Amino acid sequence: MKRYAAITALLIVVLIPASDVLAQYENEKDASIPLENFYIKRQGIGAFRKILSKVTFGFSTGYGSMPFKHKLDGFGVLQNPDSMPKLFRPASVSSGYSNWVNRVQSSGNTVQSGAFLVNSDTAKIGFKSKAFNIPLRATIHVEFNRYRIGGGYSFEYTHVGQFRPTNYSDKISNFSPDVSSFFLKKYFLMFGASVYRYNEYLLVVDANIGGYKLGKKFDNSVIQKGIFFNLGVAVEREMSEYFKLFVRPSYEFKGYKINMPEGGPSISHKLNAFYLNVGATYRIPELRRCFLKTCHAQMNHAHGNREYRSRVHPIYKKQNPHYGENYPNLIKYKGKNKKKLNPY
Numbered sequence: 001m002k003r004y005a006a007i008t009a010l011l012i013v014v015l016i017p018a019s020d021v022l023a024q025y026e027n028e029k030d031a032s033i034p035l036e037n038f039y040i041k042r043q044g045i046g047a048f049r050k051i052l053s054k055v056t057f058g059f060s061t062g063y064g065s066m067p068f069k070h071k072l073d074g075f076g077v078l079q080n081p082d083s084m085p086k087l088f089r090p091a092s093v094s095s096g097y098s099n100w101v102n103r104v105q106s107s108g109n110t111v112q113s114g115a116f117l118v119n120s121d122t123a124k125i126g127f128k129s130k131a132f133n134i135p136l137r138a139t140i141h142v143e144f145n146r147y148r149i150g151g152g153y154s155f156e157y158t159h160v161g162q163f164r165p166t167n168y169s170d171k172i173s174n175f176s177p178d179v180s181s182f183f184l185k186k187y188f189l190m191f192g193a194s195v196y197r198y199n200e201y202l203l204v205v206d207a208n209i210g211g212y213k214l215g216k217k218f219d220n221s222v223i224q225k226g227i228f229f230n231l232g233v234a235v236e237r238e239m240s241e242y243f244k245l246f247v248r249p250s251y252e253f254k255g256y257k258i259n260m261p262e263g264g265p266s267i268s269h270k271l272n273a274f275y276l277n278v279g280a281t282y283r284i285p286e287l288r289r290c291f292l293k294t295c296h297a298q299m300n301h302a303h304g305n306r307e308y309r310s311r312v313h314p315i316y317k318k319q320n321p322h323y324g325e326n327y328p329n330l331i332k333y334k335g336k337n338k339k340k341l342n343p344y
Contacts (some may be wrong), residue, residue, distance in 0.1 A: 060279020
């Protein structure tokens with residue numbers, strides 16, 4: 001019987017023209033003879049899926065060091081014994097101001113015995129504080145070759161320390177601001193490009209440009225904000241086709257002005273900061289995940305006329321196009337089997 005079956009199969013192959021044997025079929029119904037040379041033409045990736053596969057999501061956290069400082073051009077500082085320093089206008093010492101970091105409060109000044117007064121016309125005066133940020137940063141971008149464009153949002157807990165005088169620290173005391181901590185919210189556009197590759201490591205230069213909100217503890221009616229500019233260099237480690245880890249140091253420029261109640265010169269505050277972010281990115285795959293729960297194929301493969309990606313290959317491993325590389329070492333070579341001369 002086996003001999004007759006083999007002869008029958010050979011006659012079928014001989015009688016069918018070569019053009020039919022090597023033909024591609026558009027669907028499974030046309031592929032009536034299950035021979036290896038009879039294969040179904042695979043459907044390509046849809047336009048929507050191709051566009052979606054260009055989208056990359058990112059999330060990171062880290063630490064930011066933000067020197068919070070300002071100059072007091074056009075003002076003077078009055079330091080009474082055992083009290084907080086106050087501002088005054090050179091033309092009127094009796095008119096005082098406090099809480100000029102987040103909101104300005106007007107109050108009368110009384111020059112006490114032993115008080116120290118200094119004017120910005122004769123000396124450089126100002127205060128600075130050491131502040132730090134803990135950011136939570138989410139981004140989305142689209143990649144075209146080596147270029148990328150997108151946007152993001154950052155939510156940052158910001159702690160503000162005591163303000164210390166930049167001059168006359170022996171005569172002017174420190175002061176704690178009305179706001180000791182706040183949540184800084186930023187929204188931005190992102191532009192970048194990859195500039196160097198070494199194996200699975202990628203060096204990316206990018207810039208973030210956008211606006212920010214200082215929170216409810218700041219009187220936004222008297223504050224004038226501009227945009228912020230952040231320039232960073234990211235080192236990305238490709239874990240797989242879709243998943244990357246990265247470290248991104250960056251430096252950011254931003255600031256605001258606070259207007260005084262009676263007009264006149266405003267006070268400029270600088271919030272430039274250095275950030276170190278650590279995070280991950282995930283790109284949406286081109287192929288759908290294999291629908292067959294019992295399928296253990298590690299590499300991209302086909303069922304019928306449609307191609308799928310593996311459902312067992314982890315996203316944190318780079319896939320070898322030949323065998324998936326999920327299990328590079330066979331079980332017979334692992335553990336106690338290593339000591340065997342004949343692993344079989």
